[in-house]
Amino acid sequence: MFFMIDWWFFALYKVKTVTYNVIINVLTKSIISDILFYQVWRCAGLEGNKNRFLKRRKAVMKKQTMYDSKIQFAGISLEFDPINRERVEEDDNVMAIFPEEQPFTWEFAQPYIKQALAQSSGELDFLDVGTGSGVFGILMAKHYGARVLALDKNPRAIELAKKNAENNHVFLAFQEGEYAVHSVQPHSVKVIGLYPPYHIYPEQVAMKIPQHARGGSDGQQEFKNQLFIAGHHLAENGIIFFNQMCLGDESGPSFTRYIPQLVSGHPSLLYTNVFTPISTWDFLQNVYGKRHAGFADWVATENPLLYYTIGIVTYDGQGKIERVPHAIDLTGRSWQDRIQLHAEIARHAFSEGKESS
Numbered sequence: 406m407f408f409m410i411d412w413w414f415f416a417l418y419k420v421k422t423v424t425y426n427v428i429i430n431v432l433t434k435s436i437i438s439d440i441l442f443y444q445v446w447r448c449a450g451l452e453g454n455k456n457r458f459l460k461r462r463k464a465v466m467k468k469q470t471m472y473d474s475k476i477q478f479a480g481i482s483l484e485f486d487p488i489n490r491e492r493v494e495e496d497d498n499v500m501a502i503f504p505e506e507q508p509f510t511w512e513f514a515q516p517y518i519k520q521a522l523a524q525s526s527g528e529l530d531f532l533d534v535g536t537g538s539g540v541f542g543i544l545m546a547k548h549y550g551a552r553v554l555a556l557d558k559n560p561r562a563i564e565l566a567k568k569n570a571e572n573n574h575v576f577l578a579f580q581e582g583e584y585a586v587h588s589v590q591p592h593s594v595k596v597i598g599l600y601p602p603y604h605i606y607p608e609q610v611a612m613k614i615p616q617h618a619r620g621g622s623d624g625q626q627e628f629k630n631q632l633f634i635a636g637h638h639l640a641e642n643g644i645i646f647f648n649q650m651c652l653g654d655e656s657g658p659s660f661t662r663y664i665p666q667l668v669s670g671h672p673s674l675l676y677t678n679v680f681t682p683i684s685t686w687d688f689l690q691n692v693y694g695k696r697h698a699g700f701a702d703w704v705a706t707e708n709p710l711l712y713y714t715i716g717i718v719t720y721d722g723q724g725k726i727e728r729v730p731h732a733i734d735l736t737g738r739s740w741q742d743r744i745q746l747h748a749e750i751a752r753h754a755f756s757e758g759k760e761s762s
């Protein structure tokens with residue numbers, strides 16, 4: 406008899422748990438916003454259990470994987486390529502979205518963006534350099550009604566960004582090609598977004614690395630190139646916001662040294678470490694295993710620490726450099742996730758897939 410009652414309790418408990426999970430799964434994967442989501446939860450009489458609700462929801466959210474090709478966040482929906490899509494040079498992948506990357510950048514940069522939009526006198530609100538899926542251009546148009554020019558050298562990115570803009574009911578101007586000094590008028594832009602490729606790889610595999618990750622073997626060349634050009638485009642009191650994984654040492658990421666040299670007009674730099682810096686050797690060891698050991702040793706000796714950062718460069722003539730902490734929820738993400746995704750990018754170089762160039 407007691408055994409029967411136990412069994413019934415167990416069965417009821419299971420039904421309840423499964424029901425909770427179904428509700429959470431359906432809601433988090435639909436377009437229902439956070440507020441509506443919680444209202445539905447409350448109507449279902451489950452409001453007393455808010456912490457449990459948040460914990461379970463977070464667990465479901467975490468199930469978003471790096472192989473996904475769609476996301477909804479900050480009021481927009483986007484399509485992009487899964488990180489392991491087979492690529493060739495003429496049909497290259499469009500960068501995927503990861504919580505600690507674009508959503509984090511957006512959250513961190515917004516106060517500075519608002520200020521620059523209000524205080525700078527540039528004619529163009531936002532120059533989206535390397536737009537990829539169009540993520541930042543679409544966010545700027547949607548949330549601030551910004552006049553946006555989105556450019557990318559990857560035709561597939563331009564195509565998908567156009568589709569994403571249309572699906573989000575915003576207008577962006579597009580330019581296909583390399584970012585260059587002649588891309589826009591000098592000192593005409595209030596806000597410039599830079600998210601250059603920063604995967605670290607030995608030069609001999611460069612052409613097998615997707616272009617969204619190929620920024621020079623130390624991961625810094627494209628950032629330096631774009632910073633130099635952006636310096637010519639920034640209007641007074643305008644800002645560059647950027648995300649960047651960057652080699653460095655105890656004194657900081659190496660961009661703290663080269664940004665003041667590359668961006669004209671004595672700008673100020675403010676940045677935050679998204680994660681605590683990691684040992685470069687550990688990172689490369691985990692990404693490449695025994696492959697390219699000589700390369701990994703050399704890079705790690707020159708640059709013992711690896712940083713993952715978001716930064717703001719302000720064209721204010723003051724030349725200050727400041728690191729600030731952040732209190733943004735990382736939704737459980739860590740270097741381990743970054744290692745996994747860089748290992749997946751590195752796998753392109755080991756694949757036997759056809760290479761056209």
Ligand SMILES: C[S@@+](CC[C@H](N)C(=O)[O-])C[C@H]1O[C@@H](n2cnc3c(N)ncnc32)[C@H](O)[C@@H]1O
Pocket residue numbers: 499500501502507534535536537538539540541556557558559562582583584600601602603616617618627
């Ligand atoms: C790391 S992805 C970022 C994409 C998107 N902004 C995001 O955050 O998801 C870099 C993008 O910049 C583009 N890109 C790289 N170098 C470029 C250059 N010199 N001129 C124009 N686009 C470039 C790549 O094709 C890629 O789409």
